[in-house]
Amino acid sequence: MTRKTTEPKEGAADDTDSVQLANAAVALAGSAPWLAGQREQLTQAWRGTRFPHALLLRGPAGVAKTALAEWVARLVLCDERAVAPCGQCASCQLMAVGNHPDLLRVGLEEDARQVKIESVRALASSLGMRSYRQGHKVAIVAPADRMSTGAANALLKTLEEPASETLLVLVADQVERLPATIASRCQQLRIARPAPEMALAWLNARERRTDWPACLELAYGAPLRAMAIAAGGGAALTREMSDLLDALSGAGRDLVAESERWTKSGAAERVRWIEFWAAKRLREAGSSSATQPLHAVGIRRHVHALFAVHDRARDATSWLQRGSVNAQLLVEGLLLDLVRAVRSRPTGGRTA
Numbered sequence: 260m261t262r263k264t265t266e267p268k269e270g271a272a273d274d275t276d277s278v279q280l281a282n283a284a285v286a287l288a289g290s291a292p293w294l295a296g297q298r299e300q301l302t303q304a305w306r307g308t309r310f311p312h313a314l315l316l317r318g319p320a321g322v323a324k325t326a327l328a329e330w331v332a333r334l335v336l337c338d339e340r341a342v343a344p345c346g347q348c349a350s351c352q353l354m355a356v357g358n359h360p361d362l363l364r365v366g367l368e369e370d371a372r373q374v375k376i377e378s379v380r381a382l383a384s385s386l387g388m389r390s391y392r393q394g395h396k397v398a399i400v401a402p403a404d405r406m407s408t409g410a411a412n413a414l415l416k417t418l419e420e421p422a423s424e425t426l427l428v429l430v431a432d433q434v435e436r437l438p439a440t441i442a443s444r445c446q447q448l449r450i451a452r453p454a455p456e457m458a459l460a461w462l463n464a465r466e467r468r469t470d471w472p473a474c475l476e477l478a479y480g481a482p483l484r485a486m487a488i489a490a491g492g493g494a495a496l497t498r499e500m501s502d503l504l505d506a507l508s509g510a511g512r513d514l515v516a517e518s519e520r521w522t523k524s525g526a527a528e529r530v531r532w533i534e535f536w537a538a539k540r541l542r543e544a545g546s547s548s549a550t551q552p553l554h555a556v557g558i559r560r561h562v563h564a565l566f567a568v569h570d571r572a573r574d575a576t577s578w579l580q581r582g583s584v585n586a587q588l589l590v591e592g593l594l595l596d597l598v599r600a601v602r603s604r605p606t607g608g609r610t611a
């Protein structure tokens with residue numbers, strides 16, 4: 260996509276891709292069983308009289324927080340409060356075609372690492388104006404935990420003096436990166452990973468696959484992450500990559516030949532797999548350092564190396580998507596980091 264997706268837009272139709280994504284997100288959030296409690300709580304609050312002016316949807320990546328944010332927007336902007344989101348009224352239809360003038364979104368601009376102050380300022384001034392359809396105005400900020408300091412300050416002003424009939428929905432994986440002054444002014448809704456049985460049943464209902472358990476494990480129980488992993492090759496890829504990790508921790512492998520092979524086909528899927536793997540290992544290392552202080556120094560070194568792998572893999576993913584980059588050099592760099600990470604592993608841990 261070449262379009263900037265983050266400037267607040269009013270009255271302009273979104274492109275087809277993002278409209279379809281938003282509709283799919285709403286359908287997902289409206290039916291995902293692990294969001295049932297949040298849907299119920301929000302619906303009751305909306306039909307009652309006490310609805311917050313700011314919501315913070317927090318929880319791990321891949322549990323459909325952003326999808327729930329889209330669903331909340333439909334709940335609040337629907338013309339039929341008693342049955343919202345009805346999907347039928349004029350407001351719901353405007354949202355279904357990506358053209359509701361009172362729904363704003365701010366996020367990462369293409370290639371940007373932070374949500375910019377200009378985006379938040381534009382959002383704040385739009386929220387200060389009257390609703391086009393005599394109802395609420397809704398603004399979604401996702402990922403809110405990636406706001407620059409200036410952007411966070413600009414948002415704080417809006418939170419301190421909210422205009423009437425406005426709703427801000429913030430979405431954050433890493434709520435600790437959000438200033439406490441912002442988090443404390445929002446009603447917080449925590450979204451947890453579903454139990455594995457629930458996640459597997461839901462995934463199988465969408466698509467029958469024998470490798471869902473493996474994908475879900477790599478995704479650390481987050482269903483949307485499991486879907487991303489499955490889309491990138493699933494269990495077969497996991498087998499291939501586990502062999503690679505074993506080889507790298509031992510005698511090694513010809514990294515130049517390996518990166519040549521990746522560059523010919525499947526580099527993006529493999530890089531993404533490494534990103535998920537590093538994220539999973541970081542969690543495991545975090546929990547073991549809490550219970551095994553004797554290994555803390557070794558674990559710290561390992562964690563440092565894993566962070567390097569994770570960040571490089573995430574950057575590589577966005578570079579590869581953009582093309583026009585020396586993919587082989589990129590992959591070689593990532594593999595070197597990966598070698599450091601697997602060899603810094605304190606003894607006794609698992610490779611994959």
Ligand SMILES: [Zn+2]
Nearest residue numbers: 337345348351
């Ligand atoms: Zn409606």
